[in-house]
Amino acid sequence: MAAYDDDNIFAKILRGEIPCFKVYEDDDTFAFLDIMPRSNGHMLVIPKAKATDLTDIDPADLAGLMAVVQKLAPKLVAALGADGFMIQQFNGAGAGQTVFHLHIHIIPRWEGESLKPHGTTMADKDALAELAEKLKGAFSG
Numbered sequence: 001m002a003a004y005d006d007d008n009i010f011a012k013i014l015r016g017e018i019p020c021f022k023v024y025e026d027d028d029t030f031a032f033l034d035i036m037p038r039s040n041g042h043m044l045v046i047p048k049a050k051a052t053d054l055t056d057i058d059p060a061d062l063a064g065l066m067a068v069v070q071k072l073a074p075k076l077v078a079a080l081g082a083d084g085f086m087i088q089q090f091n092g093a094g095a096g097q098t099v100f101h102l103h104i105h106i107i108p109r110w111e112g113e114s115l116k117p118h119g120t121t122m123a124d125k126d127a128l129a130e131l132a133e134k135l136k137g138a139f140s141g
């Protein structure tokens with residue numbers, strides 16, 4: 001796997017150099033809405049530690065990251081009235097990874113509703129901002 005690139009877009013989001021629709025943050029973890037969501041509420045959970053992908057993170061940091069995913073996912077489902085959620089995570093360009101800072105996709109699912117294709121359709125910015133506010137509230141409770 002390639003070395004970590006400090007200029008990848010999620011590193012810039014973590015440094016506050018570019019905006020995002022943040023929904024959660026703690027000492028080690030950051031979460032924000034995917035701007036090309038596969039379903040309403042599609043969000044990304046990332047470690048603050050520099051890691052290109054799943055092979056590049058300390059196991060203890062990975063455990064912490066997944067504990068946050070485990071904590072937020074049911075709150076996301078409840079806040080949106082979803083029927084469940086899907087976890088997606090890509091490793092390597094050949095596998096479909098496009099941003100080389102490890103990220104876990106949490107994708108809410110509704111029975112009978114198809115997913116939009118991965119990373120293709122930009123969502124409405126106002127709708128994302130409104131949704132981020134709602135989820136921030138749900139995650140802080």
Ligand code: AMP
Pocket residue numbers: 009020032033034035036037089090096097098099100103118119120
């Ligand atoms: P992948 O590396 O294949 O897991 O995909 C990267 C994901 O990041 C895609 O789902 C994109 O829609 C999403 N994405 C790319 N840039 C941004 C951004 N600036 N803010 C939020 N999501 C992004």
